[in-house]
Amino acid sequence: MTELTVLLIHFNDSRIFKTIDVLNATSFRSKIHLHVQDGGSAEEMVSEIKSSLLNNDTIVCEKDSGIFDGINRAMRHVKSPYFTWIGCDDIIDESYNWGEVSELFANSNVACVQSKVEYFKNNKITRICRAHDNSFLLYSLGVPFYHFGSTWDSKILLHNIQFDMKYRVAADFGFFYKLFKLGYRSNALDSSIVYLGDGGNSSANIGARINGYRDIFKQYGIKIFFPIFMLVRLFFKLSTKYGHRNIVSKN
Numbered sequence: 217m218t219e220l221t222v223l224l225i226h227f228n229d230s231r232i233f234k235t236i237d238v239l240n241a242t243s244f245r246s247k248i249h250l251h252v253q254d255g256g257s258a259e260e261m262v263s264e265i266k267s268s269l270l271n272n273d274t275i276v277c278e279k280d281s282g283i284f285d286g287i288n289r290a291m292r293h294v295k296s297p298y299f300t301w302i303g304c305d306d307i308i309d310e311s312y313n314w315g316e317v318s319e320l321f322a323n324s325n326v327a328c329v330q331s332k333v334e335y336f337k338n339n340k341i342t343r344i345c346r347a348h349d350n351s352f353l354l355y356s357l358g359v360p361f362y363h364f365g366s367t368w369d370s371k372i373l374l375h376n377i378q379f380d381m382k383y384r385v386a387a388d389f390g391f392f393y394k395l396f397k398l399g400y401r402s403n404a405l406d407s408s409i410v411y412l413g414d415g416g417n418s419s420a421n422i423g424a425r426i427n428g429y430r431d432i433f434k435q436y437g438i439k440i441f442f443p444i445f446m447l448v449r450l451f452f453k454l455s456t457k458y459g460h461r462n463i464v465s466k467n
Contacts, residue, residue: 218249218272219318220367222308223290223301225283226265227255231413232304236268244314249273253290255280284379284387291373300367305413307336313408317367320403327372327395328402333365335412344457347404352396356441358448361402363388365410372400386431393435 222239226232232252239250252265252275262277269275274293280286287301298321302308317329330347348354350361377394379387429446436442 218296219247221249221294221296221299224252225286226304228257229304249295251293253286288378307411311409326403327369327400329367330402330404331365331408332406333362351401355396358445383431385428389432390435
């Protein structure tokens with residue numbers, strides 16, 4: 217039985233081939249079930265994706281309403297005790313230290329291990345976001361949670377919580393908010409890195425960020441805390457490291 221399901225969300229993007237090739241080259245590939253959730257790409261591309269997959273991997277092609285709807289659909293195909301998700305322009309290589317991630321799950325009472333995420337463009341790191349322990353209280357106060365750097369215990373799927381597509385930009389906030397409210401918490405592992413492509417960052421512009429915070433406010437139960445939430449988010453935003461350096465891969 218595989219230990220980790222990697223959900224790869226895709227639509228008509230040729231960068232997926234590098235993502236799969238790098239994942240296939242990892243030392244822990246035999247422990248992975250890769251599931252590609254394709255939003256309806258051209259037949260030629262789907263055929264090429266299939267040729268890159270291993271025997272245990274799966275691909276489902278069906279139209280979706282965006283990245284979060286794609287993750288909702290993909291979560292039905294988790295086949296292992298733990299799972300994570302990435303976009304088709306993101307990279308999991310040896311820097312995603314599966315040995316330490318799985319050990320942390322085994323030795324601590326957490327539902328999620330949060331990895332550090334490093335955004336890149338043209339193989340240059342552009343910004344770095346550290347991993348943070350999180351819980352319902354901390355998340356409510358604004359401590360950030362990077363959903364593409366999260367690895368989950370599959371037991372959370374028993375609650376059938378999904379990304380709410382009414383909140384297009386901030387659907388991830390409500391998803392994690394509900395899980396943390398159930399008493400789940402995360403642990404941080406800065407020695408594990410997931411590389412995220414800048415091209416797919418939906419909150420990269422000011423308008424998207426404003427809409428995202430508006431959606432968060434709509435979902436927020438205790439609105440008197442919202443100004444504190446905004447200040448905490450601003451603090452972590454300002455503490456993000458920016459700059460340019462090459463991706464250091466252990467591949």
